[in-house]
Amino acid sequence: MVRIVTDSVADLPKEYIEKYDITVVPLDVIIEGKTYKDGIDISTDVIYEKIKNGVLPKTSQVTPHDFVEVFDRLSKDGDEVLAVLISSKLSGTYNSALMAKNEMKDRKIEVIDSKSVTLGQGLLVIEAAKMAKDGKSLGEIKEKIEEKAEKIEHLIIFDTLEYVYKGGRISKVQYMLSNVLNLKIIMTLKNGELIVKDKVRGRKKAIKWIIDYINSNNLDLNNKLVGINHANDEEYLKELKSASTERFSPSETVVSHVGCAVATYSGLSAVGIYFERED
Incomplete structure (x- = not known):
């Protein structure tokens, strides 16, 4: 077995x-010198509360x-x-x-x-x-x-890259170029590294960008395993799921909330969709 x-x-x-x-x-998630086990003795509610109060978990x-x-x-x-x-x-x-x-x-x-x-x-x-x-x-x-x-596509909408940058997961150049008020940042992974895909103004335009990107690149989500998750923004997740299911019919959709480790970098609002490309 x-x-x-x-x-x-x-x-x-x-x-x-x-x-x-x-x-x-x-x-491990470290907050003010104390170590916790992700999802075992700490919850995302604690992470979000710490972030709101200016404390950056690691x-x-x-x-x-x-x-x-x-x-x-x-x-x-x-x-x-x-x-x-x-x-x-x-x-x-x-x-x-x-x-x-x-x-x-x-x-x-x-x-x-x-x-x-x-x-x-x-x-x-x-x-x-x-x-x-x-x-x-x-x-x-x-x-x-x-x-x-080699084929997993990540399309993640962030309100801010502040926490991704402070956590050392993107370069200062990427952060500075994306640090514009009211812009939603769409990120993906390339060769296992986080990169900025685009920047758009407003959450509805960000979701439209994702659907347009999938369509324009002939990425077919029909009859596929698809993942959708969110960080502290269930309403945003519902909007993204609705927009995707209006256009596609996945065989199975996995819906989740990010855990404590990912919440440390996502900040107070993020949503993402994940699927396997054909190429």
Whole structure:
């Protein structure tokens, strides 16, 4: 049996974690010198409240020791393990998992750099878990997920890049060029790194930009697994979901709220849509 592991940045809904028996290893969230486990002993409500009060939380990667404990527990009775993790360009979590794997050469463990973040990563985890449930081999799942990792599209609307910049996930140049009042910033990932795609004025225009982008690039969301999530703005999520489902009919839509680690960088309002491109 292949056991699927990911980190808390994947922002998976609880029902998917339970349905597919996915093991989620939490990143650490650090607030005013105190360390918490993402989604375990801290909630996003606390993160948003801290941000409103001018306190900037920080995150810390999963340690090799944490992965050794998880890998050992899952594989000690002969099961194999596949870990699908946050982009190595955005966190050291992937490298921590590789170090843990190298300490356990007697176990069958594979580690994948998703080159994704938040629910883009989450879609890959769900696909891996479905394959595992269908009895696919570790090698088959790894090959397919690495192929899909090259095709995951992220289209994320931010109110501000202040927290992404302060968290060291984008350059000062990108931040300064996007730091214009009332502009919504649309970001994506390229080769596992966050980049600014465009800037538009107003949330309705930002959603229209996404739908237009999908249409103009002939990106077909029909009969596909699609993810939509939000940070502290459920109404915005409903608007994006409505606009996308008016145009497309996905086979399955995964809806979630970002976790504490991602909320640290998203700030008080963000929404995103994620899917696999054909090319």
